[in-house]
Amino acid sequence: MTQTLRLHYAPDNASLCVRLALLELGLPFETALLDRQANAQNAPEYLAINPNGLIPALETPDGPIFETAAILLWLADRQPGTLCPAPTDPGRGNALKWLFWLSNTLHPALRLLFYPGFHIGPSEADQEQLRMRTRERISDLLDILAAAPDAPWLDAEAPSIHACYLAPMLRWPAIYGGRTDWYDLGRWPRLLAFAQRFENRPAAIAAALAEGLGPCPFSAPVHPTPPEGSAT
Template sequence: MMTHYRLHYAPDNASLCVRLTLEELGVPYDTVLVDRSKSAQRDPAYLALNPNGLIPVLETPDGVMFETGAILLWLADRHGALAPDPQSADRADFLKWLFWVANTLHPALRMLFYPEKFSPDHPTAFRDATKVRIAGLLDILADGPHLMAPSILQTYVAPLLRWLALYPVNDTAWFDLSKWPVLFDFCTMMDDRPATLAAMQAEGLGPTPFSNRHTLIPPKEAHSNVSLCL
């Protein structure tokens, strides 16, 4: 059995959710930087790992995995941590929120950041409507899962909230995390997690990366990869 994993990543991309999870689990892993300045995520070699051309990819003992939610759930089940046991009475509630984040909240951010892909004729109007929709989703999230208990919901949701404060560049005034005190408290707690500190050092996230976000200052070798890819 492989004793470590290989994470294909770019700084502050969806791979951050996987890095945080690996750090929380305390399992060894290697990283491979995907050079987005050269569109390496669309190279044949990368497409052989993930035909969608998206980040992240995780190489595992059971083969190559993509899709952030699937990777997180697989890791949690593989290591018996950060998710209720499949036989637990808490499993159903956990799964519904995990899939809600993966299938509803996460895609909504893609629509916000890349409106031209979803409404090429009216991207500005589409983006404005998506802001309203996401605000409603955050209302649901604030009243939904218990985010203060260690789980892959934490490592998935915290980066999403971070990106809402940073992107699109020069168009984030609509987003104020303090409107959702529960989510703000969650992000403040996540700032001090050992896993977060490790990710801060590896990816240059800056201090208080979740509660008071800063522009990415990545390590030198990753400077060319500063671009959001969800």
Template sequence: MTLTLHHAPDFASTIVRLALEELELPHTIALADIDGGALAGPEYRRVNPVGLIPALETDHGPMFETAAILLWLVDQTGRLGPSPKDPDRGAFLSWLFFTSNALHQAALAMFYPHRPAGEANTDAAQAAAQEQIIARLGLIETLIARENPRWLSADHPGVLGYYIGMLVRWLIMLPPAPYGIDLADFPHIKAVLAAHEARPAALRVAEADGLGPTPFTHPGA
């Protein structure tokens, strides 16, 4: 399998890089010159027509969208998430797409509030995003506390743990209150993320991307 990840450190492509490292899949990193406008060029748009990262080139053609790439990796390898015939598959898919469509999108609204609301309404957009983020993390906290699913636990690495870990990292790194999160409010999520960030694969990516030794639970430490 020949894989090339179009990547910029500490962007969503890091989520895919974590999965590739955990799976120990040989791959090439193609660093994306975001500031230089590479994502808008015709060559990159042939890989990802949306002009965002991540994008993963495979033997079967290019892929984009974080959740789609993660799911493809799970299905290709049978690791880091339930297989199609696994009884837990439905729940895993539900929470993977919840993370992508609800939590990730709320985080983006926090970071780029002018996109959904316009420059005149950024304060209101961030306030709404903050409420959504807290509520949605609360749902994930409850899931882990009640069910401790194998595919999102401290005992087993998974694509969903890495995905949530990077989102939490960015939210912790927001400027001080009224926005951002305190991971102490979500102890079950914190335990899962602490286990994931201590994995050898995560430590390799953290060093390569300059994320620090505890990228999910104590960014910047």
């Protein structure tokens, strides 16, 4: 078992959320690039770490962890109260609620947009129909988030695992998932302000550099030009 933290990643994949949290916490870590062009996420060596064939996974002294939210919470709990309210904090329940919403509600909706064939099969017409409905669903979810009075992490100067998770999810619909003209973050001024604030943090700047995400990765995304590997 590794004594260091090793992040299995591909540029601009969900591993970006974990990289952001690692950088925010100032924890030393290694990266292991997964070559998506070669479908490395489904190679036996990686399936031994994450049998789902999904990115990311984090190897830790406690064993490998997969699922973005689980990794983020495990990391936050290394330094309780830093990126997430500690278990004894009265704000913990509210924080868990939004973390699970990001993981169980918003992220799966994005996966429907990016991987429609996985859910509905190879027909291009069927996939586009699923995408059309999913774009509406994502917009509805962002309406809910933008109006939430109990999501203090959205407006906070301090970072959080929620911010690390959300920022990439606000980026991806602008550049992936077929046509992107339906998506304008400016429709949600609170979310746009969040993205602008977060992308100016040193951790976000370092992550953007490491993965080739450009100067405004969350408020005005462009296709990545990573120094190694590829996003898809």
